[in-house]
Amino acid sequence: MDFDALRMIWLRDLIRHFRDRVRLLGSITRPVLWLLIMGTGLRAAFNVHGISYTHFIFPGIIAMNLIFAAMQSTISIIWDREFGFLREILVAPIPRSSIVLGKALSGSTVAFIEGLFVLAFAPFIKIHIPWVNLFLLLPLMFLIAFVCTSLGIAIAARMTSFEGFGVISNFVIMPMFFLSGAIFPVDNLPHWINFIVRLNPLTYGVDLLRWFALGIKIFALYIDFLFLAIFSFIMLGVGVFEFSKRS
Amino acid sequence: MNEIAVRVKNLSKHFEQVLAVDNISFEVERAEIFGFLGPNGAGKTTTINILCTLLMPTCGEAIVNGFNVITSPNEVRKSIGIIFQDPSLDERLTAYENLNFHGMIYHLPSTARKGRIEEVLNMVGLYSKRDCIVRTFSGGMKRRLEIARGLMHKPKILFLDEPTIGLDPQTRQYIWDYILNLSQREKITIFLTTHYMDEAEICQRVGIIDHGKIVALDTPRALKNKYATSSLNDVFLEITGRDIREEESDSKERLSRFLRSRRLR
Numbered sequence: 001m002d003f004d005a006l007r008m009i010w011l012r013d014l015i016r017h018f019r020d021r022v023r024l025l026g027s028i029t030r031p032v033l034w035l036l037i038m039g040t041g042l043r044a045a046f047n048v049h050g051i052s053y054t055h056f057i058f059p060g061i062i063a064m065n066l067i068f069a070a071m072q073s074t075i076s077i078i079w080d081r082e083f084g085f086l087r088e089i090l091v092a093p094i095p096r097s098s099i100v101l102g103k104a105l106s107g108s109t110v111a112f113i114e115g116l117f118v119l120a121f122a123p124f125i126k127i128h129i130p131w132v133n134l135f136l137l138l139p140l141m142f143l144i145a146f147v148c149t150s151l152g153i154a155i156a157a158r159m160t161s162f163e164g165f166g167v168i169s170n171f172v173i174m175p176m177f178f179l180s181g182a183i184f185p186v187d188n189l190p191h192w193i194n195f196i197v198r199l200n201p202l203t204y205g206v207d208l209l210r211w212f213a214l215g216i217k218i219f220a221l222y223i224d225f226l227f228l229a230i231f232s233f234i235m236l237g238v239g240v241f242e243f244s245k246r247s
Numbered sequence: 248m249n250e251i252a253v254r255v256k257n258l259s260k261h262f263e264q265v266l267a268v269d270n271i272s273f274e275v276e277r278a279e280i281f282g283f284l285g286p287n288g289a290g291k292t293t294t295i296n297i298l299c300t301l302l303m304p305t306c307g308e309a310i311v312n313g314f315n316v317i318t319s320p321n322e323v324r325k326s327i328g329i330i331f332q333d334p335s336l337d338e339r340l341t342a343y344e345n346l347n348f349h350g351m352i353y354h355l356p357s358t359a360r361k362g363r364i365e366e367v368l369n370m371v372g373l374y375s376k377r378d379c380i381v382r383t384f385s386g387g388m389k390r391r392l393e394i395a396r397g398l399m400h401k402p403k404i405l406f407l408d409e410p411t412i413g414l415d416p417q418t419r420q421y422i423w424d425y426i427l428n429l430s431q432r433e434k435i436t437i438f439l440t441t442h443y444m445d446e447a448e449i450c451q452r453v454g455i456i457d458h459g460k461i462v463a464l465d466t467p468r469a470l471k472n473k474y475a476t477s478s479l480n481d482v483f484l485e486i487t488g489r490d491i492r493e494e495e496s497d498s499k500e501r502l503s504r505f506l507r508s509r510r511l512r
Binding site for chain 2: 005015
């Protein structure tokens with residue numbers, strides 16, 4: 001592993017991210033809309049697991065910010081290809097695996113920070129998370145961000161246009177978010193939809209978040225972690241394969 | 248160390264239906280200034296992209312600085328510097344950041360990096376602009392920064408793909424003086440492509456490539472003698488004909504790329 005390369009790619013993406021203030025704005029307004037409007041609006045209609053709807057979707061909204069930010073961060077790969085910077089990286093004497101891992105870490109960092117914005121809302125909607133769980137939530141959020149970024153990289157590494165990436169990522173993000181248990185419980189769904197839910201890595205991420213934030217869960221802890229680990233491993237593998245290809 | 252910097256043997260490159268490089272062979276000696284000439288779409292950039300490990304050859308062999316581009320790409324990458332035809336800077340970063348990141352991925356230790364950045368920025372006259380965002384630079388300034396970047400890690404071979412295209416005469420002159428000085432002082436091998444015949448005259452040897460084949464390869468003087476003319480321009484037209492060629496990358500793609508970049512800004 002090439003730590004210089006990792007650091008370069010990570011640092012560059014972070015500098016670029018924080019120079020772009022508009023993006024930060026979106027990452028704050030998105031969860032506010034969901035928690036305030038959807039949470040309040042659907043409170044009367046929903047009563048799941050004996051808790052209020054706003055509380056129920058809270059871990060889901062953390063997951064939403066994580067997956068949106070993570071996928072968005074991988075657009076930088078297409079951006080770099082389009083504006084030539086990718087060649088500067090590809091002719092450098094650094095292993096392709098370090099390029100991919102650097103991208104995965106920078107995307108996860110950005111997404112993690114955007115997830116923190118949501119976590120900060122907990123006291124305002126009267127969710128009281130024990131300190132221990134709060135500290136466990138942090139690495140967990142990073143892990144989920146990492147899984148989502150790996151998926152984004154595997155997609156972006158194959159795409160050549162912004163439009164294409166937009167279409168594909170929307171096609172992926174939306175169903176992943178809806179069918180993850182983020183906004184409705186997934187333990188009592190028809191068979192065909194349950195199949196998709198079980199293949200969705202975000203399902204296991206949301207399950208873990210909900211466990212640490214609210215003490216509710218569906219799967220065993222080891223299943224959650226195992227699925228997330230295997231999924232991101234495969235996606236990073238696809239990313240490294242795509243980056244190593246010389247046409 | 249051997250005295251051959253680049254050795255290309257029976258190299259070919261197919262793109263789907265197009266034969267971009269057709270069985271070419273040539274050698275470039277260490278510390279030589281070698282010019283690659285040819286009309287648009289002749290295969291110059293494809294050859295450079297193979298030599299700098301961005302493209303895989305379809306068949307044939309290319310050895311750069313003693314390393315095979317197919318089997319030891321990382322060794323090749325360590326020993327070369329390249330200035331691409333199209334810009335490849337990160338325009339959202341400052342000049343300093345661009346160079347600093349370059350130094351990082353070429354593994355210069357941080358103290359050496361600082362000194363080297365200062366050195367190359369002074370060389371290309373951009374030291375006072377080091378903390379400006381690259382997007383605010385003129386075309387010439389960006390080009391100079393790219394040249395500074397390509398030289399930062401002291402490559403043994405420097406590839407320049409049309410280094411002075413679109414630059415004013417002053418900047419062209421400046422860059423050329425710099426390149427000539429560099430090749431003499433540091434014994435760097437320089438492999439460049441160009442459209443400008445006056446630039447080709449400066450090269451010790453030129454190879455003329457057309458339709459993917461090398462059609463002539465000699466010193467500028469020998470070529471002019473052979474075709475009994477006083478200008479390299481006449482040699483070039485004599486060999487490659489007077490037809491106007493298609494752009495290297497398809498013009499429709501260029502247009503859509505341009506539109507896309509407009510929309511995003």
